[in-house]
Amino acid sequence: MSAREEILGRVRAALAGVDPSGPVPPAPRVPVTDPADLVNLFADRVADYRAVVERCTAVELPERLAAALPPGARVVIAPGLGVTVPGAVVDDGLTALELDQFGAVVTAARVGIAETGTIVLDHGPGQGRRVISLIPDHHVCLVRTDQVVADVPDAIELLDPARPLTWISGPSATSDIELDRVEGVHGPRVLDVIVVEA
Amino acid sequence: MSGTFVGMPAFPEAARAALGDTQLRHNLAHATATIRDRRARVVAEVPAWEELRLVGAAVKESALVDLERHLLRLEETLTANGAVVHWAGDAAEANAIVARIARGHGVDEVVKVKSMATQEIGLNEALAEQGIAAWETDLAELIVQLGNDLPSHILVPAIHRNRAEIREIFRDRMGEVGRAAPEDLSDEPAMLAGAARLHLREKFLRAKVAVSGANFAVAETGTLVVVESEGNGRMCLTLPEVLISVVGIEKVVPTWAGLDPLLRLLPRSSTGERMNPYTSTWSGVTPGDGPQEVHVVLLDNGRTRALADDVGRQALRCIRCSACLNVCPVYERVGGHAYGSVYPGPIGAILNPLMRGVGSDAQVDSLPYASSLCGACFEVCPVRIDIPQVLVHLRSRVVDGHRGDPVPKAEAVAMRATAWAFTDARRLALAERASSMAGRVLSRLGRSTLPGGRATAGRLPGASAWTNARDLPAPPRESFRAWWRRTDGGRGQDRS
Numbered sequence: 001m002s003a004r005e006e007i008l009g010r011v012r013a014a015l016a017g018v019d020p021s022g023p024v025p026p027a028p029r030v031p032v033t034d035p036a037d038l039v040n041l042f043a044d045r046v047a048d049y050r051a052v053v054e055r056c057t058a059v060e061l062p063e064r065l066a067a068a069l070p071p072g073a074r075v076v077i078a079p080g081l082g083v084t085v086p087g088a089v090v091d092d093g094l095t096a097l098e099l100d101q102f103g104a105v106v107t108a109a110r111v112g113i114a115e116t117g118t119i120v121l122d123h124g125p126g127q128g129r130r131v132i133s134l135i136p137d138h139h140v141c142l143v144r145t146d147q148v149v150a151d152v153p154d155a156i157e158l159l160d161p162a163r164p165l166t167w168i169s170g171p172s173a174t175s176d177i178e179l180d181r182v183e184g185v186h187g188p189r190v191l192d193v194i195v196v197e198a
Numbered sequence: 199m200s201g202t203f204v205g206m207p208a209f210p211e212a213a214r215a216a217l218g219d220t221q222l223r224h225n226l227a228h229a230t231a232t233i234r235d236r237r238a239r240v241v242a243e244v245p246a247w248e249e250l251r252l253v254g255a256a257v258k259e260s261a262l263v264d265l266e267r268h269l270l271r272l273e274e275t276l277t278a279n280g281a282v283v284h285w286a287g288d289a290a291e292a293n294a295i296v297a298r299i300a301r302g303h304g305v306d307e308v309v310k311v312k313s314m315a316t317q318e319i320g321l322n323e324a325l326a327e328q329g330i331a332a333w334e335t336d337l338a339e340l341i342v343q344l345g346n347d348l349p350s351h352i353l354v355p356a357i358h359r360n361r362a363e364i365r366e367i368f369r370d371r372m373g374e375v376g377r378a379a380p381e382d383l384s385d386e387p388a389m390l391a392g393a394a395r396l397h398l399r400e401k402f403l404r405a406k407v408a409v410s411g412a413n414f415a416v417a418e419t420g421t422l423v424v425v426e427s428e429g430n431g432r433m434c435l436t437l438p439e440v441l442i443s444v445v446g447i448e449k450v451v452p453t454w455a456g457l458d459p460l461l462r463l464l465p466r467s468s469t470g471e472r473m474n475p476y477t478s479t480w481s482g483v484t485p486g487d488g489p490q491e492v493h494v495v496l497l498d499n500g501r502t503r504a505l506a507d508d509v510g511r512q513a514l515r516c517i518r519c520s521a522c523l524n525v526c527p528v529y530e531r532v533g534g535h536a537y538g539s540v541y542p543g544p545i546g547a548i549l550n551p552l553m554r555g556v557g558s559d560a561q562v563d564s565l566p567y568a569s570s571l572c573g574a575c576f577e578v579c580p581v582r583i584d585i586p587q588v589l590v591h592l593r594s595r596v597v598d599g600h601r602g603d604p605v606p607k608a609e610a611v612a613m614r615a616t617a618w619a620f621t622d623a624r625r626l627a628l629a630e631r632a633s634s635m636a637g638r639v640l641s642r643l644g645r646s647t648l649p650g651g652r653a654t655a656g657r658l659p660g661a662s663a664w665t666n667a668r669d670l671p672a673p674p675r676e677s678f679r680a681w682w683r684r685t686d687g688g689r690g691q692d693r694s
Contacts (some may be wrong), residue, residue, distance in 0.1 A: 004328065005283040007447065007498045011266045014506035022377025027253045028246035030294045040264065066613070093486075096403050096437050116462075116473035129487045130436045130478075134429065154459040161419040161454045162279075164484050167477035172429040175469060176338035176354055177361055177387040178225070179232045185337060185391050187429025187476060 030151045034114020038114045043195055045117025050183055051191040054169060061142070061196055065106065068140050068192045073103025074131045076136060078128025081108060083142070090130045100130060104138040105188075110165075111155045112148040112195075117170070119143055119193060120155055122163045130164055139188035141168070146198035203348055207539030208564035213280050213532040224356050225531050229357045230524045236470025237521060237578070244466070254459040255582040258515035261450045262505065263415075266419040268450045269496065275420025279482025281492040286444075288499050292323035295495050296409060296442050303440055305406050311434045312336035313411025313426060314352065314518055315444045315497055317540040321409065332409065333375075333401050335430035337394050344371040347637075350534030350542060352520040353468055358533050372397050398430065400500030408434035408489070412445045413517065414460060415494075418453045421481045422494065425464060425474050435478050441489035445498050448514040460517060463580035468519035509591040510552040515581040516545055522575035522585060528568055537565065544575035548588040556592060557599040566592035602678040630677035637673035 001009075024063055033041075036146045039055075056064045061083055069075055075088040076099065085106055108126030109119045119141055121127045126142075134141050149155055170186030183189060206212060216222060234347050239249055261314040273283045286292035300308055308325065310316065310332050322332040323341075334343045341356040342349050345367040349355030356364070365385040372379045372393070375398055380392045410431070414423040422443055424431045435441060451457060465474040483492050504510055523529045523543030534542030539562050541549045554562050566589050575585040600607060607615070619629040641653035648671055649655055655670040676684075684690070 002285070003287045003291055003498075006287050007285055007496070007502065008266055008269065009501035010498065011269070011447070011505065013265065014502050015265065016265050018508075020264035022256060022263045023261065024260050024456070025253055027248045048472075048691065049475070100399075113473075116465075118473045123484075123487060130432070131488075134432050143671075151433070152462050152535040153455075156455060156458045156461075160477065161416065161421045162481050164481070164487060165477075165479040166432065167473070167479075169471070169473035169475050171475070172427070173475050174337045174391055174428045174601060175233075176336070176341070176428075177355065177364055177390055178359070179229045180387045182387045182391045185395055185428035186335075186402070186433055187305060 017056040027153055033150065035148075037068050038150060039145050039148050039195060042112050042114040042117065042143075043130065043193075045114065045171070046119075046193050047117075049117055049173075049191075051117075051170045051193055053193050053195065055195045055197070057197045060072075061194070064194055065140065065142075068194065069104050069106075070190075071081050072137055073100060075104045076102045076107060076132055078108070078132060079104045080125030081142075082108060082126060091128050093129075094132070096131060096135060099135040102136040104140060105132050105136040106140045106142070107139050109132050109143045109147065111151075111158055112143045114148055114150060115151040118155075118169050120159060121166045121168065122159060123166070124163065130166060133166070133168075137169075137188055138190040138192070139171075140143075140194065142194050142196055144196050144198045148195075152157060166167060202615050203429040203535070203538045204257060204305050206496045208561050209536055209538070209568045212536035213528075213568070216532040216536045221360070222533055223531065225358055226530055227361050229354065229619065230530045233524045234414075235691045237425060237467060237497055237524070240466045240470055240472055244462075251582050252462045253578055253599050254580055254670070255515060256457040257451060257459055258517070258581050259512070262511060262514055263458075264447065264452075265447065265450065265505065267445060268452050272415055272417040272420065272450055273496075275417065276482060276494055278419075279420040279662035281420070281494050284495045286494060286495050286497045286499070292319050292325075292444055292495050293321055293498050294500065295491065295493075296444065297325055297328045299440065299442055299493055300325065300407050301328065303407055305330065307331040307333060307334050307401075307405070308407045308409050308442075309401055309405040309434050309438065310339075311408070311410040311426065311431045311633075312355075313409070313444060314540060315411045315446050316409060317349065319444070319497070319499060321444070331375075333398070333405075335398050335434060337427075337428060339410075339428075340398070341367060344368065344375070344457050348419055351523060352518050352541070352543070352545075353523075354520075355514060358535070361387060361390065362528055364390055367567060368397075375626055376401060398433075402430075402433040405434075405438045407442065408438040409439040410434055410441065410443045412443050413447055413464070414457060415449045416451050416457065418455050418626055419481055421454070421479050423457065423461075423479045425461075425476065425477050427469065429476055432476055432478055435480065436488050436504050440491045440493070441498070444495045444497055446499075446501055446518075461485055464517050464519055467521040467578065467580040473616075481691040490577075500555070502520055503555060504549070504552035507552055507591075510548065510588050511547065512583050513548050513552055513585075513588060515583055516549065517581060518546075519580055520578065521578040525574040525578050527570060527572060527574070531655050538570065544569060544585045544589075547591060548583075551592050552588075556595045561597070563596045566590075566596060570680060581691055627679070632681065633673040634677060634680070635650055637675050641672035641675075671678050 110122040338356040353356040640655040
């Protein structure tokens, strides 16, 4: 008998006589708030993780973006970003070793979650492959105000599980040494979130 | 090795050794107090926390009571997404599958994301026997691996080490297995983390094969989820060409929507954050992005044994947050090693006997007693596992397992004698007379009084295992039945 048949047989035997209907009540939601408050909460919660949060209009964006990037750093951007970043290289399948030579990356996002200060990338247009927002040490992420939702269940509803997803809440961090939080281990050590008025 | 540290003594013995280590006790008290406060703060922020716990528990329970259907669905969706699904009945089978895949790619090393399941099956040791080095990439796991040490906490495996000890380990050992620690390494946590970043980056960039676990596996969509902090998980899940995930069969979540309560409950319970820095989800292979060969090993290794226990089944709801460790007065004092398993603390005290079987050895049978039954673990558990209830249930199973012993334990003899005396009125009266006489003697020997002024019995010869650690009230001078007879149930109005 294969391991598969054996395990499934043991599961069946273990649950003999157990009612297989496990009712799941709906999860509680946070009360609906004004969209403007939502964006304010999002900005506050992102900043709590010691990420840099800025807010601007679409017109101001190129200027803000240039100011946010570390001076002199090589910058990689995702295809379809929709914003020009002078001197930036558009990712066309760079290897991890090549990406290791870049100091910063600019991507868009799919969803921002206010309650938890989280940005979610589904690696669609403007966001690029998972690796480009991982290897460079400085990640600048653009979130439109109309992408911000209240809480985790709202994000789960919007997101497509068939796509790879990366949920980012602040810069890479660890609490492994005496439970002291230290920002910056393997992922980008600096996270800039620019919230753009839609 | 399978879920237990080889040659570990039973809990009381191991605990005694740990209690004598003042450095360990200092490190633990500091760490657990820090994380308890942090958790309490972010949990208080969520007004519907109790409701959320109920929903989280219901999601996991609904997967367990219909596990066969959800496992088959998971297999189907994963396969449709381009993943290869393997089934492993025990540790040896799982290790053999991972080794076979790694060897098939001709590699002599793999990078690893922190995973309880692979620790449980002793994967690193099994791969080493085949000449394959498994590099742990989580900072705490790296500290444990370089220090030739054992993990002592689910979330923070090196919780028993302080910064000075970690600095020594990095300076002494990093150079032997890769990039050495910088010459001027201090014991600042940021600097230590920086040393780990440099040491591991070369390993990430050259790795062909990665091994991970999964926090959740969504049956409906064929999606695996890894929740982490440092980005080492993202490195392992994104850079290598081949990804092998070892997933316990209890990790199944039936639906995509079911992730919601769990992703809200886990980070707040675990690291005390609103959300952990990184969560990655992937559904099989994504063309042009990440590993193009994806394997999932579905692991039993005793989980179906736990599933068959009607009371203990709830332990399989565990999402490995470790909140129960941080609040446990026993764990806080003895640390994780005394539990002799990768699953320490209150959850380990029930998971190990449930998965390995009560009666499998004295060490496992000692674990249900490693608790004061104070109930703090149940109160913080995000999926409402009633750990005290399961502990008591397992204690009864340990006792039942010894009913046929040729030489009964002292406790069994005492219980049998009590039963003999209590089942007959005449025998009980005799026992009461003896007891009231003993009471007069013992209350004079006792050195302390209990709250309310009642005398204690002091140390009882022959029962020192009990009285060494507990105050035993001295038996009253008069039994209830004698008092009733003498006063006609109080109507004779005598309150002596």
